[in-house]
Structure formats: C-alpha cells, structure tokens
Amino acid sequence: MQNAPNSPAAVKPIKDIDQVVIRFAGDSGDGMQLTGDQFTRTTALMGNDIATFPDFPAEIRAPAGTLPGVSAFQLRFSSFDIHTPGDSPDVLVAMNPAALKAHIQELSKDGVLILNTGSFSALDLKKAKYEKDPRTDGTLSGWRVIEVDLAARTKEALATSTLDARGKERCKNMYALGILYWMFHRDMEPTIKSIQQKFAKKGDIVEANLMAMKAGYLYAEVTEVFQTAYRVAPAKLKPGTYRNIMGNQALCLGLVAAGQQSGLQMFLGSYPITPASDILHQLSTYKNLNVVTFQAEDEIAAVCSAIGASYSGSIGLTSTSGPGLALKAEAIGLAVMAELPLVVINVQRAGPSTGMPTKTQQADLLQAMHGRNGESPVAILAPSTPGDAFECGFEAVRIALQFMTPVIVLSDGYIANGSEPWLLPDIEQLPKIGVKFAPEQTSGEKFMPYARDQKTLARVWAKPGTKGLTHRIGGLEKADLTGNISYEPANHQHMVDTRAKKIANIADAVGEATTFGPDSGDILVLGWGSTRGAITSAVLQMQEQGHKVSACFLRWLNPLPRNLGNLLKQYKRVILPELNKGQLCSMIRAKYLVDVDSYSKVDGQPFKSQEVLDYLNNAMTRLKGGK
Amino acid sequence: MSTTEQPVLLKKDYKSDQDIRWCPGCGDYAILNAVINAFTKLQKKLHETVIVSGIGCSSRFPYYMETYGFHTIHGRAPAVATGVKVSNPALDVWVVTGDGDAMSIGGNHFIHTMRRNVGLKILMFNNRIYGLTKGQYSPTSEQGKVTKSSPMGSVDYPFSPIALALGAGATFVGRSVDIFLSHLEELVCKASAHTGTALCEIYQNCNIFNDGAYKTVTEKDTREERVLQLEHGKPLLFGADKGKGIAFDASFQPYIVTGADLGKAFIWDETAETPAPAMALATMSESEFPVPIGVFRRRDKPNFESGVQAQVAAAKAKKQTTLHELLHQGEIWEVK
Ligand code: SF4
Numbered sequence: 001m002q003n004a005p006n007s008p009a010a011v012k013p014i015k016d017i018d019q020v021v022i023r024f025a026g027d028s029g030d031g032m033q034l035t036g037d038q039f040t041r042t043t044a045l046m047g048n049d050i051a052t053f054p055d056f057p058a059e060i061r062a063p064a065g066t067l068p069g070v071s072a073f074q075l076r077f078s079s080f081d082i083h084t085p086g087d088s089p090d091v092l093v094a095m096n097p098a099a100l101k102a103h104i105q106e107l108s109k110d111g112v113l114i115l116n117t118g119s120f121s122a123l124d125l126k127k128a129k130y131e132k133d134p135r136t137d138g139t140l141s142g143w144r145v146i147e148v149d150l151a152a153r154t155k156e157a158l159a160t161s162t163l164d165a166r167g168k169e170r171c172k173n174m175y176a177l178g179i180l181y182w183m184f185h186r187d188m189e190p191t192i193k194s195i196q197q198k199f200a201k202k203g204d205i206v207e208a209n210l211m212a213m214k215a216g217y218l219y220a221e222v223t224e225v226f227q228t229a230y231r232v233a234p235a236k237l238k239p240g241t242y243r244n245i246m247g248n249q250a251l252c253l254g255l256v257a258a259g260q261q262s263g264l265q266m267f268l269g270s271y272p273i274t275p276a277s278d279i280l281h282q283l284s285t286y287k288n289l290n291v292v293t294f295q296a297e298d299e300i301a302a303v304c305s306a307i308g309a310s311y312s313g314s315i316g317l318t319s320t321s322g323p324g325l326a327l328k329a330e331a332i333g334l335a336v337m338a339e340l341p342l343v344v345i346n347v348q349r350a351g352p353s354t355g356m357p358t359k360t361q362q363a364d365l366l367q368a369m370h371g372r373n374g375e376s377p378v379a380i381l382a383p384s385t386p387g388d389a390f391e392c393g394f395e396a397v398r399i400a401l402q403f404m405t406p407v408i409v410l411s412d413g414y415i416a417n418g419s420e421p422w423l424l425p426d427i428e429q430l431p432k433i434g435v436k437f438a439p440e441q442t443s444g445e446k447f448m449p450y451a452r453d454q455k456t457l458a459r460v461w462a463k464p465g466t467k468g469l470t471h472r473i474g475g476l477e478k479a480d481l482t483g484n485i486s487y488e489p490a491n492h493q494h495m496v497d498t499r500a501k502k503i504a505n506i507a508d509a510v511g512e513a514t515t516f517g518p519d520s521g522d523i524l525v526l527g528w529g530s531t532r533g534a535i536t537s538a539v540l541q542m543q544e545q546g547h548k549v550s551a552c553f554l555r556w557l558n559p560l561p562r563n564l565g566n567l568l569k570q571y572k573r574v575i576l577p578e579l580n581k582g583q584l585c586s587m588i589r590a591k592y593l594v595d596v597d598s599y600s601k602v603d604g605q606p607f608k609s610q611e612v613l614d615y616l617n618n619a620m621t622r623l624k625g626g627k
Numbered sequence: 628m629s630t631t632e633q634p635v636l637l638k639k640d641y642k643s644d645q646d647i648r649w650c651p652g653c654g655d656y657a658i659l660n661a662v663i664n665a666f667t668k669l670q671k672k673l674h675e676t677v678i679v680s681g682i683g684c685s686s687r688f689p690y691y692m693e694t695y696g697f698h699t700i701h702g703r704a705p706a707v708a709t710g711v712k713v714s715n716p717a718l719d720v721w722v723v724t725g726d727g728d729a730m731s732i733g734g735n736h737f738i739h740t741m742r743r744n745v746g747l748k749i750l751m752f753n754n755r756i757y758g759l760t761k762g763q764y765s766p767t768s769e770q771g772k773v774t775k776s777s778p779m780g781s782v783d784y785p786f787s788p789i790a791l792a793l794g795a796g797a798t799f800v801g802r803s804v805d806i807f808l809s810h811l812e813e814l815v816c817k818a819s820a821h822t823g824t825a826l827c828e829i830y831q832n833c834n835i836f837n838d839g840a841y842k843t844v845t846e847k848d849t850r851e852e853r854v855l856q857l858e859h860g861k862p863l864l865f866g867a868d869k870g871k872g873i874a875f876d877a878s879f880q881p882y883i884v885t886g887a888d889l890g891k892a893f894i895w896d897e898t899a900e901t902p903a904p905a906m907a908l909a910t911m912s913e914s915e916f917p918v919p920i921g922v923f924r925r926r927d928k929p930n931f932e933s934g935v936q937a938q939v940a941a942a943k944a945k946k947q948t949t950l951h952e953l954l955h956q957g958e959i960w961e962v963k
Pocket of ligand 1: 648649650652653654655684754758759832833834835836
C-alpha cells in the first residue's frame, strides 16, 4: 500500500494566499453539489469565511453530457470578511466537455483548469456541441490546464473495491475533491466523518468514496503536475459559535424560534415548488417543536389551510415561489380582510410563468405589494444573506402576530441555496413574542371581533373554543367593531383606511434605515434582498478609493422605514441595483419623488461585485463630470 | 372546579341576530331549520362549533348561526376548514357549500378532503344552478339546460357529487332533500357522529333560478315512485306500498323488481366494504330509476387530523429539543 495521504512526504512548497474562488462543474449526475458541499463544510470548520453559490439545472437529470445538464457549485473562501461567492473562479474543475464549455469563459485570467480527460470521447464532444477538441485547438490557451483522467485514475484506485464499474465511476468526484484538498491544504477528516455518517449502512460505498478521495489527495501530492499547495489562513470572524447555513435552513430556524418564543403551535401549509420545497422538508422534521406541516393538494389549499390554522389560534405559514404566490393571491386578500396573522414565504425565482425555476430573481416585489384585488396592503420584508434569513423569519412571525396581518417574506433562490458561516444568535437575547387571545366572556355582552389595539390598530384574536366569543368573519366588508357584513360607504372608506394605517404603523415596530458609510455624500446605493453582498463589496472598494459612497439596505419593503425619504435626500445620486426591471425603484420614485437611478439585471444570475463596482465608477465619473 | 350544570340550549340559541337574506321561499331556509333542529337535539356547544363556508347563496349560512363562523372564498372552504381542524381537532368543524362552490371551483379541495378523511362535516346544498351570480348552469345541471349562459342549452354533462365522493374514497356519504325536515335532521345527526369526512348532499330548491328542479322528488303524488329511501339492513324498496325493489345483476347493473321477484331486492348495507352498490345507486339513470336518499356509505377509518397530531405527539415524546439544541445541530465551531 502507498503512503497515507497526509504523510510528511508533503514536501512541495506551500504558498499563503488570502482568498480563492473554486467552481466545480459537471454533469447533474456527477455529484458536483455534494462535492461543493463537502469542500464548504471542511473549509467552514477550518475557520475561513466562506460564501457559496450552487447553480444547477431545473431538470433532475437532463441527458448526460449535454449543456442543459451541467450543474455547478461555486465557493469562495478567505482569510478576511467576504460578502459574495466571488465573480470569476480561480480554479475551475470541469468534469466533461459540456461543463467546460458552459463555464470556461468565466475562469479568471491565469486561472487553473482541472479537466477530466476521461470524458473527452468524440461522442462527449458532440454532446457538448464542440466541433473540434478544445484541448488542442487553442481554446484553452491563457489558462493553466491540468489534465487528469479522473475516471481511469478512480478505477485504478478502487481496484480492490467491491463496487461494480458504474459504482466506482461515480466516485470520481471524490477523487477530484481529494486533489483540491491537497491543493488548498484542507483537512480530510470532516469529509471522512460526514461520508461515514451519510452512508452508514453501506460500508462498500463509504470505503470506495474515501479511497477515491485519499487517492486523489495522494496523486496531487506526488505527481509533478501539481507544484504548489496553497494555504488560506482562518478569517478573523467575530467570536462566537458558528455553523454553516443556507438561506432556506436559516429561515426555517427563524420561524421555529419565533414559534417557540410565542408558545404557539405553528402550522405550515405548503405545496412543493422549486426553490422553496426545502422549507417544507425541513419544517416537517420539527414536529417535536410544535410544528405541524401539511402538504396540500395545491398552492391555494396550502395558503387556505394556513389561514384556517391562524383562525383557530396557530401561527399559519405557507411557503412557495413566484407562480405559487400568484395562485395564493385571493386567499392572502382574505387574510387581509379577516385580519389574521399569516406568514407567506416566497422564494423568488426567474419568471414570468414557469420561467427558470432554479435561477434567481427579485421580480416578485410588485406582485407582493399589489398582486391582489382591491386595496389589500400586506407587510413585506426580504432577507439579505443566508444568515439574515433567520432574523427575517423571526421578524415575520413577530409582526404577523403583533399586527394581525399577512407578512410576505421575499427570499430568493440565491439566498435559499447559498450558504455562509453563521454566528449563532444568543437565544437569551431573542425577544419573547407575547400573544394575547381575547379572554372568555361570560357576561353575555356581545363580543366585538373588530375591536382594535389603539396603538397598532391590530384587531383582537378570538380563538374558536373560547366561551362567549362566537362571531362570524369573512371576506365581505366588515362593519367596524362588530365585524358584521356592511356595504355602508363611510364604513368601507374607514376600513380601507384603517387596514392601510395598520400596515403603515409597522414602521414604528421595525426601526429606521441605517447607512453603511457616511450619512451624506455623493452616492447612496440602495439595496434590498440578496444584492447586499455584491453591493457591500463594491461600495467598500469605492470607499477605499476615497469616494463618498454609502449603502443602505432595506429589510422592510412595506412599510418603508420612516426616515428613508429624508435619508435619500442627503446624497447627490441614489443608485438602486436590483434583479428585476426596476420594481423597488419605481416604488421609491413614486413615494419620495427622488430621481433614483435603476441598475437592473435580469439574467437569472446574482450581481457580481465587479458589475456593481463598474456601474458605480461610471456613475461617479458622470457625477464628477460637472453635473 | 365547579361542575355547574350546562344550561339546555334551545333552538333560538343557535340562531344569530343577523337578518336572513335568502330569497323568500328558498330551500336554504328549510335546511337552516333542519340543521338547527339537529344541533339542538345534539346540544352542540356553540363555542366549540365552527362553520366554514365558501361563496354562493348557501355560503351565507354561517352568518345565521350563533357559532363560530368563517365565510371564506370561492371553493376553498374545505381547505380552510382542514387548517382549522388539523390545528385544533377538538373543534367541531362544519363546511357549508353549494354545487358551484364545491363541484366546480372547489372540486380539487373537495376530493382531497375525502381522500384524507379530514374530520369535517360537509353540507353541500345542490340546487343545480348558480344562484348568487343570477342563474348560470352548474356542474350538476342536466345537459341541455337553458340558462343565461347557455341560451341554446348547456352542452356539459353533469356528474353525481355522490359518485365523485365515493370515487375519492369518502367514508360517509349521504343525501337528503331540503324539505324532508326530519330525514335531513337525522342525516345531519348521523354525519355529526362520523369521525372522518362526512358529505351530505342536500337537494335544495332555488325557487328563483331553477324552481322545481326536484319537483318529482318532493311532490306528494310522485314522491313514493320517485324516492328510494336507503335504510341500513333493509331491502331497497320504493313505490306505492313498497311494491317495487332495486336489485343488482352480477355486474352491479341495477334493475327494478316487482311482484314475486320483490324478494330479490338488494339488502342495503351502508357499511359495506365495497363501494360498488353505492356507486351503482349514485350513478343510475334518474329517468329510469328513483332517486336514492339516506346514507350511501359509512365506514370507520382513522381520520387525518388524529394521524397528524399523533405524529406530533410521537415526535415530542421521542425527543425534546430546545431552541438552543436546534440551532446548535450539525457541524458547529468556535471562533475565539
Ligand atoms: S337565488 Fe336561489 S339559491 Fe339563492 S337565495 Fe335565492 S332562491 Fe335561494
């Protein structure tokens, strides 16, 4: 047997660098997400800051080897605080010609390409629509190409394994992971543990995967093609306990935390939809935390069951993506009218219609704002990072309960599946969420279901089962106080105004907008949701160059912070990058009459920080150009 | 704890103070009456009873009852009610709906409620017309019906809500008629005792837009010939002096027997495992056969909400997790 991979034979030089961006790209069946995930966990445990961006096709298995079947996972790790998964990779691992074709243009200049030559038959090339072999026609000049026949090497390494040929072949991603572990001086232990756990009952699979990984590591160590290993020192993160978290996961934890702090049962009604299904999956494992999940027959039943649950005194939740939000519209209107708490999670994806289910976009803002009949205001907030999704989940529940209103959480595919190290919140610091149900009434006095809290304007919450509170509510306009049906003109005006005022009042419960950078200057970059990382990086660089540029990130989109109008006027220009055709921009312009400059992008990909930086630089040049 | 005697509730205690706004002469009044009679008989507790409705004339029902009531949106009452029931199984949850609400826009929720066997009692008022929108044909209107939206007669084939419910796996399916006060009251009581989904189809006369839809069923001189009362354990007999019966051939095709053959009349078993006889009755031609009323099917089967809550209870019993433990799950690390 050969030397153990982490033997002291590692005599090759080690170079210290402060960050790396790696992209794994291969066929959907090549296990790229798993490979990226393993690298991420290891790296997080080693104390680096890290950000990830999985980018996969909507099809479960598109035809193998074709361009639509390419699945990728990008990660960036560093010894300093980072905000995005990086623009262009420094290292690209391409498992087949299709992956190469789909991603090579993004590889940074002088980048390293690790190419699996085991999948370069004439047929493979044809499937990727390459007329000539890109390895020999100059396509790859300018990059450092490392060719490894992963299939053959893995097969060789697994000579003693009991797996069949197909099973062995499937371990080639682990061989690649081993190579990268050597290259970036990663510890193999976490992956060994994780694979052992994951396939606990399948000893042969564990053995083969680990053998492949170790062989890859050793191969990189002993062959000449790999000359240097790199080391990225741990980042100086804020002290505390961390775990790596994806947006969907953090959101679930935030919701459940709020449920626990309120002492109420949570009820999620949901219908599977990409990229929100993981919320249903995860919450269905929290039954012991008083969470009931209901996989409904459709999106409408999902939201309606949640409304029914809220009516009976639980916290009603529903999770979906854009097309599902459209289907839920009428029912959300009912919750507005009935003034019941409801949390609607919309993990946005590229539309319209079915659009691009696995690609990200922020184009449901106006749908969330206005996509219902009548004057039907709801509260809306958006998480800006995977970790922030925890707080947004918590806040959504808190506000829904405190104001007896639907709250829409606008997450997106980028946050949902992206991950980052997350400083675990101090549970002692989480606010308790006090809920007061209307008390039993024995006086025989008529119960007033639409009596309101004078400050918030929230109506009382009367649980069926409580004596003396029987009452009727519904979608027809309510008479103030009694809740009886009323078509009275003055009452309707009053009720429409009251529902609007109630949502506006939320601004007092969620705080004001703050800026990152000076509170006046040349440019204010306004952002919401997942654009935060790219904007932060770009604004930081502008500030380092001495520009008077600040950023402001809005968590609450309805209502907007009380001080926003004034804040916008403290800068010469306001720039608003968003992944839609300028939806928040139009809201801000309409509300504050400020000439906001919309920087829109709708290609299904998140902003790169360089794109934002270029935009800001241009804007600054124009601004300094005398205008 | 004091164990004060609960006061006896009277019919008037079940009525709300709201003015009823159905058209004078509408069959809905009779149904309201029968339901109030049944609730009074059962001494249902007002505060533990929830009536959820959709949209349509029938769906105004909750406003007229002094229970908890939720008048929701078109077709979705079973979905809302499922949330109410699953979240608090102790509540007695009723759904009031119509043929447009439940069979057309709400068809999906209707069948899935039956499939899951959620403990809801569904009263579906079938008047074979859209009343509230002023008279269009519905999924239960007969083919060829001339209405405002079908001036040349509707091309649609109708279906039988009972057959649909049976097909969806319903565990309790019954039918009655608005003006058969005591029969309807009894059906409502039986539905109330059922633990799973109970569907009561109630033939209801809309005297404005579809007057006389069930005339032959309700008129004194035709009733005996036109109505087949299903009675558990008794043969399927109808007609003057119960002189006719319904029998089935080997492939469950119904045929009418008389005279010496009367003994071949099928003995009705509402608890039969096979839905075949019930399905045969639900789908037999209205022009050739009488209209069955009573209980088509009644089977015991664990209901949905108890299954859901049992899982929650089992999960809680198996493992208590604190919020702290939840957040600290998976791989965590310390930064000093
Ligand atoms: S329209 Fe028909 S169903 Fe509606 S209330 Fe009038 S009579 Fe009754």
